[in-house]
Amino acid sequence: MAKEKPISKNKLPAILPGGKKEISFFEQVYDVARCIPKGRVTSYGAIAAFLGTKMSARMVGWAMNGSFKIKPKVPAHRVVNRNGMLSGKAHFSPPEKMQQLLEKEGITIKDDQIINFAEKFWDPSKELSLDQ
């Protein structure tokens, strides 16, 4: 009973069947990512830290990998690494889509790096409330 069943067969890493209140690490990542305001960006570590552990930053990126097949679509393009660099750009289709989306939102990017990253940075632990 206390054993979750992997839904890898359905290609759904985190989206559990309706009625499931147990939020997985992935779902939390998707939830936070969807809360990212337009024109803002965040980092994997920030989301990971918001979830509790900063070391799970890798999982955040991994979760983003499935953000394309989940609904609603997760703005993975607004999530970058700690350096403000579009590390996951290569995983977009096309890769330049990520930069274009960010630029369209008013974010300046140079050399796959976000300019004024500190200003565009959006901290979930500050903007987002744990009560919600």
Place this chain on the structure above:
DNA sequence: TTGTTGACCTCTT
């Protein structure tokens, strides 16, 4: 089934 990889981050040497 176990082992390795992965859009990362932080600490230690």
Place this chain on the structure above:
DNA sequence: CAAGAGGCCAACA
């Protein structure tokens, strides 16, 4: 100051 290794959780072979 720079480079290397460790660590998290989940999916894939």
